[in-house]
Amino acid sequence: MKLIVSHSQLRGITAAPPSKSHTHRAFILAALADGTSVVSSPLFGEDTNATLDAVEALGAEVSRTPENDTVTIRGGKLRPSAKIIDCKNSGTSIRILAGVAAQLAGTTSLTGDASLCSRPMKPLLDAFTELGVTVTSRDGCAPFSVTGPVSGAAVHIRGDISSQFISALLIGAPLSKNELSVHLTTLLTSRPYVEMTIAAMKEHGVSVVTTEDGFFVPKNQKYSPADARVGGDYSSAAFLFAAGALTGDVIVTNLYPKDPQGDKMFIDLLESLGAGVNRTSSGEVRVTKGPMHGADVNLADAPDLFPIAAVLATQCEGTTRLFGAAHLRFKESDRIKSTAMFLQSMGADITETEDGCIVNGPCALSGTNVTTFGDHRIMMAAAVAGLIADGDTVIDDAECCAVSYPNFVAAMQALGAHMRFA
Ligand SMILES: O=C(O)C1=C[C@@H](OP(=O)(O)O)[C@@H](O)[C@H](O)C1
Numbered sequence: 001m002k003l004i005v006s007h008s009q010l011r012g013i014t015a016a017p018p019s020k021s022h023t024h025r026a027f028i029l030a031a032l033a034d035g036t037s038v039v040s041s042p043l044f045g046e047d048t049n050a051t052l053d054a055v056e057a058l059g060a061e062v063s064r065t066p067e068n069d070t071v072t073i074r075g076g077k078l079r080p081s082a083k084i085i086d087c088k089n090s091g092t093s094i095r096i097l098a099g100v101a102a103q104l105a106g107t108t109s110l111t112g113d114a115s116l117c118s119r120p121m122k123p124l125l126d127a128f129t130e131l132g133v134t135v136t137s138r139d140g141c142a143p144f145s146v147t148g149p150v151s152g153a154a155v156h157i158r159g160d161i162s163s164q165f166i167s168a169l170l171i172g173a174p175l176s177k178n179e180l181s182v183h184l185t186t187l188l189t190s191r192p193y194v195e196m197t198i199a200a201m202k203e204h205g206v207s208v209v210t211t212e213d214g215f216f217v218p219k220n221q222k223y224s225p226a227d228a229r230v231g232g233d234y235s236s237a238a239f240l241f242a243a244g245a246l247t248g249d250v251i252v253t254n255l256y257p258k259d260p261q262g263d264k265m266f267i268d269l270l271e272s273l274g275a276g277v278n279r280t281s282s283g284e285v286r287v288t289k290g291p292m293h294g295a296d297v298n299l300a301d302a303p304d305l306f307p308i309a310a311v312l313a314t315q316c317e318g319t320t321r322l323f324g325a326a327h328l329r330f331k332e333s334d335r336i337k338s339t340a341m342f343l344q345s346m347g348a349d350i351t352e353t354e355d356g357c358i359v360n361g362p363c364a365l366s367g368t369n370v371t372t373f374g375d376h377r378i379m380m381a382a383a384v385a386g387l388i389a390d391g392d393t394v395i396d397d398a399e400c401c402a403v404s405y406p407n408f409v410a411a412m413q414a415l416g417a418h419m420r421f422a
């Protein structure tokens, strides 16, 4: 399906969709806890649905309310899955679920779509091998199988490809009879996601210690059931904020100011670039159009913001450098390349660098045909760029936003965006 976007001004109020990262963690930790946990307002996106199906395949009992706003999970008795677990497009699902499966006595196989099967898994699979798990894979990628349980107590792993490897090892650790020391062999990027993992584990009664070179999970800990209410997703809200900053005046609700999501830095970024920003303590953020200027922005800890930050940069006066995020090349697409490609095709002055891009603005954007590579964040960033382009922007694979933000187009239309499917 294609999405056609025309020049628009957005004005109004909308709720951020539920957090993808919190939902994955809430479903998986509930499945690991012996007893019943209730997850309220989770995200029902394609990625989080893949996680929910997977925990069911691993033996958790899952039920949803008819209104579909609450999921009840009875966990604690997981066993290897007889059928191959399909994580579709979701890196978070396959990596964290592999960390769980590696702790179970027996073999579990995991796979995903073509994009997921081309993303790196080898550092995590090597870590499992170091921990005594038998692994078979297609050249270090999915599909792969793990035969557990873990017998080791210490592991060495790089932290600069994906923080999800670390989240996977930490979340699995309490299922082992041993303690676990995770030694990082490089810098850790996307660190706030590991902090979200540790905070979610704490809610379920498990503590993780931060050490000089990584993390330590003491032994003899058990997950206890805990109810969770999933708050709004700052990464998804970034598209709404950017639409406000570029075209008019948008208020986003359902955002908790104390949430550990690293992508809340987008609000500070908008403010520092010159957009109008007002926040309330109850979690409303209002972003209004203002003259913006270029800046140097380190996205090491917030890589998901890259495509939409690059769109913003095209409207900033002067040079913007986005850097620190070489791991963007391992996402649903090579996001440095796919972002530079679609913005260049719309007329922007953007150059790829190894770990980001350089944009000289302001750039006049023109509507054109945009290739998303099936990547949800490219699709949504291109849709926002289309709001300020001259002429129509025609975006392919428009349904891919259902991975993280199924209601994206409807929410934009309700704010006044001229968008239609074709
Ligand atoms: O743990 C998580 O929930 C996520 C971690 C990040 O990935 P990396 O750690 O691979 O950067 C992020 O890009 C992804 O959208 C969600």
Ligand SMILES: C=C(OP(=O)(O)O)C(=O)O
Pocket (backbone or CB within 6 Å): 047, 089, 090, 091, 092, 093, 304, 331, 332, 377, 404
């Ligand atoms: C990279 C992302 O997710 P994942 O790694 O879970 O596929 C994302 O949502 O942008």
